Amino acid sequence: MNYERIKEKLNILADAAKYDVSCASSGSKRTNKNKGLGNSSGMGICHSYTEDGRCVSLLKILLTNYCIFDCAYCVTRKSNDIPRAAFKVQEVVDLTIAFYRRNYIEGLFLSSGIFKNADYTMERLIAVAKKLRKEENFNGYIHLKSIPGASDALMREAGLYADRLSVNIEIPSVEGLKLLAPDKKRNDFLRPMEKVKNEIIQYRSERKIIKNTPVYAPAGQSTQMIIGAAGETDAEIMYNSAYLYKKYNLKRVYYSGYIPISYDARLPSIGTNVPLLRENRLYQTDWLLRFYGFDIRELLSKEHPNLDSDIDPKLSWALRNLALFPVDINKADRGMIARVPGIGLKSVHKILQARRFRRLHWDHLKALGIAANRAKYFIVCDAPSFETKDRTAAQIKGLILQESKHKFRGMLNGQLNLFDPVTPMVG
Amino acid sequence: MIKFLIYDGSFDGFLSVVFKVYDERLSKIRILREAQYDHAHTLFDEKEVVQTNVTHAKRVWKTLKQKCSHHGLRLIYKAYLSEIAGSEESMLIFIQKQLKASSPISQNYSDPDILRLSKVVKMVDREKHRLDAFVRFRQTKEGVYFAVISPDFNVLPLNISHFKHRYADQKWIIYDLKRKYGIYYDLVRVEIITFKFDPGALSPNVGYAEEEMQFEALWKNYFKSTNITSRKNTRLHHQHVPKRYWKYLIEKRP
């Protein structure tokens, strides 16, 4: 290995890949076979964290940052004057194995600029994954980018070696896409997604009948949208997500606050703050959709197209629906308890366990980790005193904000302290 | 008067104490490890050293297996691994309550004793997961992947299965500097090992393979390039990687 040369390439190609925020390495069922290397049947591990607090789980690089396209929001775009580099297939394989053996990473996330054409690029990505699986007996995690416009045959092959495939929508609206990425059409993203979805379904059903059917993209598909580059509302973004989750069975949609990288007049100028708070609110909404049983129509609508910035989306929903409260903690079903502001899923579980043994009162609930300062307006429990006063939504909001002012002080000026943007707390 | 029961610090030792407590119907006791006794207690208390008795330990464990859920057994074992002074009493209280109860109680979070025990176990679990993440191997000249750690709790036994499944085709050692023992995988099984020398003293130039420094440099470089400065959030960063772990992490070393 020529370490100096690899180092140069790594600097360029890791730097270019970092704007893709996905770093998940969970959800695969690939176990170690024949005493090979690696195992990705577990939870997925963050081996380190960047100074911006994001999980480092995978070696995330581009195969090359040469690109024939000119998407305005992307550092790799053709017209950008930056150093370019390309890895050889074997170099990526060696680097992945060396890092994996030292417990630096869970696996590889390989993306690429589009060189020559979509299929040529996709073929090279597949070649890396295939070598890792076949020659190195590598069972770690592999996430490959589906190159927009790649053929069905290639997408079919990619899923045989990759745990996850993703194709980034980036710009949620058709108009925005036309403006910022004129070379791309929405269908170029959706087609590989559709193909992979169908293959997953087919392989799953075959696997039920024939046990040794190979696994196909066991960790499913994901996508990413850039937030704040093309002026979309939160509703446009989240209705897109809800659609993608449903139509393509996506495992995850990632939201990436736009990081200004260009003086292009179509985009927010360099120096504009990254919309971190907004990004966090979108993740919270996403969580509510996937784990808390909410429907997108309950959270965003024509009348209510953007999320509140001062309160989280669950609280915001609860305040619009005060008629459904208070909820009796000792009787209500799981779904309704999960809808109470200040009670996260872990607490829901603990409440359900604990109330089998006795009726719960405030001290129990606090010990179980609920945020009583918010929840108290929405629940009753086994206690003589609870918030009986009839308060309006505005009054409750005022009281909650007042109490949490100190804690959340930093958040409104865009400095997130308490929330991890990739696994936000929804309470 | 309180009676101190002193045991050797082994899990069987603790179970032997439990046996004694039941056998002699003891109450008003405190349980301490040998190593903890000296500095904590006065001359006036009564103390007794309990010898570890494997037969007694087995009998207690068998009874517990009949009464506890898997969750409950793990709760006891992991609380033991925490080595936190006083956790033995919480474990004993849990055992006493469980033996009286008719069904498993380890998830009764409305019971303050059980909640306290679960919190200890949560800390142990977290430490175990942090090790899965933060162990960094270096390849020695002999080709063994070697890592040293000094965890807050004695979690190494909990990490065995994870590393064995992951690194099935390479020899590796993870060594606990604080407790002076390690786990060694020889391509077939994992064994507990101890060293006569101080493995913490192995330096990058002595003992490790030549390319090791190159890979570390590459990894450090990668770590630097993957950061997005306009999103810098030091507080979040420290929350995820508390400073006491930095010593393991190549990427955090200057």
Ligand code: SF4
């Ligand atoms: S095709 Fe991909 S890599 Fe190329 S400019 Fe567009 S977003 Fe960037």
